[in-house]
Amino acid sequence: MTYPSIRDWLFSVKTFAASMLALYIALVFQLPRPYWAMASVYIVSNPFVGATRSKALYRALGTALGAAAAILLVPPFVETPLLFSVIVAAWTGTLLFLAISDRTARSYVFMLAGYTMPLIALPTVTDPTTIFDVAIARTEEITLGIICASVVGSNILPSRLAPTLIERADAWFRDAAWYGSETLSGHIVGNALSACRQRLAATVNQLEFLLSQLSYDHTHPEILSRAxxxxxxxxxFLPMISALADPLIALRRDLHVWPEGLDSLLDDAARWFGEPLPTRAADMHDDAGDATAESLRRRVAALQPARDALASWEGALLSNALWRLGQVIDVWQDCRALRALIAHDGGGTWRARYRHWRLGGTERFYDRGLMLFSCFVPMSAILVACWLWVSSGWHDGAGAVTLAAVACCFFAASDEPAPLVFRFFLATAASVVFAGLYLFVVLPKVHDFAMLVLLFAGPFILIGTLIPRPAFNMVTMLVAVNTATFISVQSAYEADFLVFLNSNIAGVAGLLFAYLWTRATRPFGAELAAKRLLRSSWSDVALSASHTAIADQRNLTSRMLDRLMQLIPRLAASDDHRHPSVESFRDLRIALSALDLRRSLRKLDSDVTDAIDSVLAGVSEHYARCASESKRESAPPALLAQIDDAMRRVAAHARAQLPPATAADADAQPAPRALVSQRSLSNTLHALVGMRLALYPALSAHSPSHPDATV
Known part of the structure; x- marks a missing residue:
């Protein structure tokens, strides 16, 4: 077991101090529920200043929005409980949908507003005249806790988010370096590689949320941009290095063709991946650049086959492998340079080595259908729980409904929310026990606030040291928050065992109901989400290869990449060469190759464009069929023949562009228009080779049927 670090103890002591400050102020000003101020500190506190500030701001906004909705909706609908239940469920579901649709820290506004309204509204339906006072008091108490958490966290030994960004990036670099080295060695399958892919994708996904909090950490805009x-x-990087594996495996394993010097190039590239990251920002952004990267690029250029060699399958494969290796080198150099600049406060200039039309897309992928169903579960839980409450006439039943709503909302975005709701139930049950011990055994002996602080200090500080740990965060935070709430500290000691038992059993019963309801309505897990992601990706591959106009190809690329990063963590590690993560990378390469071919069409001659049109139509039809059948099907042999025919025509045009091999013309330079044509032909050939390898990886040893190819 790893013991709490100094940083964990410091966070816990600061959080406890802020909670006691909030409780003291609330007691001094005689707020109705001072314990809510104490609980709010534990809800918003985070080891890092930026995360605490962002959560504090968004909790204040969410609380105000939920309180305003309660004030507006309770008076006109309190006499129609069933209709009011529908309105509460609709409000919660709508705000929850907005929260799931926003993957930044801002989503907390919608999440909190969604369940704050029933938290305030439902307990007041028996006395609606108190709704305004309750809403105002709750807003004041929560705001007080927010202010105390922010002030203490920001001024007493504050911890910044930027170092955490570097820590996460360094972990990604270690995994990426190992994954890249394995790929350059020809390994693409195995449990360790699958697990590494999952970690790389998970880190990239986590950084999106982390970056949304950086602006609240007084981070310079230049660092935000570079991050x-x-x-x-x-x-x-992950799709690029995976794309490099196919041509390397085809050359080494299937064709047994391995040019001299390629082994040492790949070994040196793998060694460069594992080199220590630069310790000085100047190492990465001076005029000399990265000397190792420049040397690798020169060696890549030296190994490039002559244009007349592209007519052979071996030459086309080698050219494709070197082209992809050059891209990987550019991206890796950019990552190293950006990491160095961020680590040194963003000083200096940066010139991107990798520049491509695909960069700059901002669109993300959202499975709207699954999101709607995820919101339907909390809505239906609220409706059924309200019906049970109204039918039973249970005075404290509102507590059961509100905690059921909170639990269902908390975990609605999870693939398998039921186990998480059950942990919520266990943490709350434990909190009831702890609160009971304090309320009926400890607090009767407390005579002043100083003694109360001393009696709270031990357990709350100990629990607080576990909150920063991801494995314990949810349970320990819930124990701290619920214990503070259930004790219900007031300015004067008041404790009634039956009242305590009845009100808190209601909350525990509501969480048990939430668990059973979630288990019944969402029996499926990550498998369904992965299946839907795969089907959606096939639809986008079909779109990429179709003649349908695409408004912004960069956004389409961004959406496909984002969906792939969502899919990989949902796939179990495997050593199967047909593993869905390997196949999904190939799907992405096919889509990107199709987009490249679409962009090349307007620059090529008609006989080549006709062949490429046939290829694109075949790819679109194949993937549309996969999407409609909801299963991956083998690519048809006719499509292979179409790709081979297109490659033959492109190679023939490339040979026709060669300058005359005469002494007089030996030094002649192609005309600018010819250069554009040669570049287009080269890009087209790379796209066709990548598409063939991705669609027919088992046939990489079979050369395309070029009539005059040297195979």
């Missing part, structure tokens, strides 16, 4: 650029290139 976004770093994440964007992290996002590209």
């Amino acid at each position: 976004e650029s770093l994440r964007g290139r992290m996002l590209l």
Whole structure:
């Protein structure tokens, strides 16, 4: 077991101090529920200043929005309980949908507003005249806790988010370096590689939320911009290095063709991946750049086959492998440079090595259907719980409904929310026991606030040391918050065992109901989400290869990459070469190759464009069929023949562009228009080779049927 670090103890002591400050002020000003101020401190506190400030701001806004809704909706609908239940459920579901749709820290506004309204509204339906006072008091108490948490966290030994960003980035670099080295060695399958893919994707996903909190940490805008650029290139590295594996495996294993010098190039590239990250920002942004990267690029260029060699399958594969290796080198150099600049407060200039039309997309992928169903579960839970409460006439039943709503909302975005709701239930049950011990055994002996602080200090500080740990965060935070709430500290000691038992059993019963309801309505898990993501990705591959106009290809690319990063963590590690994560990378490459071919069409001659049109139509039809059948099907042999025909025509045009091999013309330079044509032909050939390898990886040893190819 790892014991709490100094940083964990410091966070816990600061949080406890802020909670006691909030409780003291609330007691001095005789707020109705001072314990809510104490509980709010534990809800918003985070080891890092930026995270605490952002959560504090968004909790204040969410609380105010939920309180305003309660004030507006309770008086006109309190006499129609069933209709009011529908309104509460609709409000919660709508705000929850908005929260799930926002993957930044801002989502907390909608989440909190969604369940704050029933928290305030439902307990007051028996006495609606108190709704305004309750809403105002709750807003004041929570705001007080927010202010205390922010002031203490920001002024007493504050911890910044930027170092955490570097820590997460360094963990990504370690995984990416190992994954890249394995790929350059020809390994693409195995449990360790699958697990590494999952970690790389999870880190990139986590950084998106972390970056949304950086602006609240007094971070310089230049660092924010570079951090976004770093994440964007992290996002590209995994698909790029995976795309490099196919041509390397085809050359080494299937064709047994391995040019001299390629082994040492790959070994040096793998060694560079594992080199220590630069310790000085100047190392990465001076005029000399990265000397190792420049040397690798020169060696890549030296190994490039002549254009007449592209007519052979071996030459086309080698050219494709080197082209992809050059891209990986550019992206890795950018990542190293950006990391160095961020670590040194963003000083200096940065010139991107990897520049491509695909960069700059901002669209994210959302499974709207699954999101709507995820919101339907809390809505239906609220409706059924309200019906049971109204039918039973249970005076404290509102507590059961509100905690059921909170639990269902908390975990609605999870693939398997039921186990998390059950942990919520266990943490709350434990809190009831702790609160009971304090309320009936400890507090009767307390005569002043100083003694109360001393009696609270031990357990709350100990529990607080576990809150920063992801494995314990939810349970320990809930224990702290619920214990503070259930004790219900007031300016004068008042405790009634039957009242305590009845009100708190209601909350525990509501959480048990939430668990059973979630288990019944969401029996499926990550498998369904992964299946839907795969089907959606196939639809986008079909769209990429179709003649349908695409408003912004960069946003389409961004959406496909984002969906792939959502899919990989949902797939179990496996050593199967047909593993869905490996196949999904190939799907992405096919889509990107199709987009490249679409962009090349307007620059090529008609006989080549006709062949490429046939290829695109075949790809679109194949993936549309996969999407409609909801299963992956083998690519048809006719499509292979179409790709081979297109490659033959492109290679023939490339040979026709060669300059005359005469002494007089030996030094002649192609005309600018010819250069554009050669570049287009080269890009087209790379796209076709990548598409063929991705669609038919088992046939990489079979050369395309070029009539005059040297195979």
